[in-house]
Amino acid sequence: MKIFDIVLLSDPRYINPQKKDEYIDNVLLEDRLVQDALEALGLKTIRLSWDDKNFDWSSTKFALFRTTWDYFDRFDEFSIWLNKVSKQTQLLNTESIVRWNIDKHYLQDLEQKGVHCTPTYFIEKNTAITLKAIHKKTNWKDTVLKPVISGAARHTYHLNIDNMSRYEHLFNELISKESFMLQPFQKNIIEKGELSLIIIDGEFTHAVLKIAKEGDFRVQDDFGGSVHNYTPSPQEIKFAEKAVQACIPKPIYARVDMYTDNDGLLAISELELIEPELWFRKHPKAAEKLALAIHKFMT
Numbered sequence: 001m002k003i004f005d006i007v008l009l010s011d012p013r014y015i016n017p018q019k020k021d022e023y024i025d026n027v028l029l030e031d032r033l034v035q036d037a038l039e040a041l042g043l044k045t046i047r048l049s050w051d052d053k054n055f056d057w058s059s060t061k062f063a064l065f066r067t068t069w070d071y072f073d074r075f076d077e078f079s080i081w082l083n084k085v086s087k088q089t090q091l092l093n094t095e096s097i098v099r100w101n102i103d104k105h106y107l108q109d110l111e112q113k114g115v116h117c118t119p120t121y122f123i124e125k126n127t128a129i130t131l132k133a134i135h136k137k138t139n140w141k142d143t144v145l146k147p148v149i150s151g152a153a154r155h156t157y158h159l160n161i162d163n164m165s166r167y168e169h170l171f172n173e174l175i176s177k178e179s180f181m182l183q184p185f186q187k188n189i190i191e192k193g194e195l196s197l198i199i200i201d202g203e204f205t206h207a208v209l210k211i212a213k214e215g216d217f218r219v220q221d222d223f224g225g226s227v228h229n230y231t232p233s234p235q236e237i238k239f240a241e242k243a244v245q246a247c248i249p250k251p252i253y254a255r256v257d258m259y260t261d262n263d264g265l266l267a268i269s270e271l272e273l274i275e276p277e278l279w280f281r282k283h284p285k286a287a288e289k290l291a292l293a294i295h296k297f298m299t
Helices: 022-040 075-085 095-102 106-112 131-138 164-175 187-191 234-245 284-298
Strands: 004-010 045-049 060-065 090-092 121-123 142-147 157-160 180-184 194-200 203-211 226-229 253-260 266-272
Touching (some): 004 022, 022 045, 022 284, 075 095, 121 131, 131 142, 142 164, 164 180, 187 253, 194 234, 203 234, 203 284, 234 253, 234 266
Parallel strands (some): 004 045, 060 090
Antiparallel strands (some): 121 180, 142 180, 194 203, 194 253, 203 226
16 A cells, blocks of 8 residues: 655654754755655655665655765675665656766767766776876876765865875775776866756756865865856757756756866766755745646556
8 A cells, every 4th residue: 555655765864853953954955845846736745865675665655765875985885775666666866867877887878878977987896907007098187086886075176296106005995895987186176066967757957056165176065065056058058958867767866067078068977866865945936847747657
């Protein structure tokens, strides 16, 4: 028996937190905006941690990923949960697209479909190679190294000729545990910032500009980055919507992280289809659009 229409998925840190700060307040606010919009359409909702062991997942029609921001630190556990729960209820976005999007090898698929992405050299787990050898092979002098499964800039390093040797031992340890990717450092992300365009039901709703703090290259607020309202050009909107159209099946929501690359071309840095921050607090109407899209999908 289906008791709930939809569960909003979070992680344990954001379910009834005892201590609150601006970061947690934003999480709770944005989830509430989505939950209120869904309930305004007559849908029965509940908000839970994805790892809730007491909840019967077959009792809800749908489960919506919102703030499951610990999944990449608990990936094995999350993968088992994903396999189990996807057989009991419908996930949004779908299990297949979540699994595709978890691993950044998906950038290769987007490139094959004509969506320009950051040039990427993938280094598979246990590959016997040094950072020096990879840089010689790619002829890249200034780069960023990060895991293929990650979030919040976990194990993300800015490398260059001067500091590379200091990271060789660490890289040797890391590559024995998981796969990594190397990309050319993009100076425009530092100088101009990175764009995030929100696409709901295939259409652009709003955008923000993320800027790294002075002296850093990471735009995430975990590292002092700031977020600003942004009005994208028609070209930027078209580029973002094209990237989402390349996904199979079509995601009900997406965040397209993009920038102008070193050659002056729009490029995808990441396509966030699992649990992206969507900045509904800056554009509450988009939460209503997401609710309407989910309602349409359900009926």
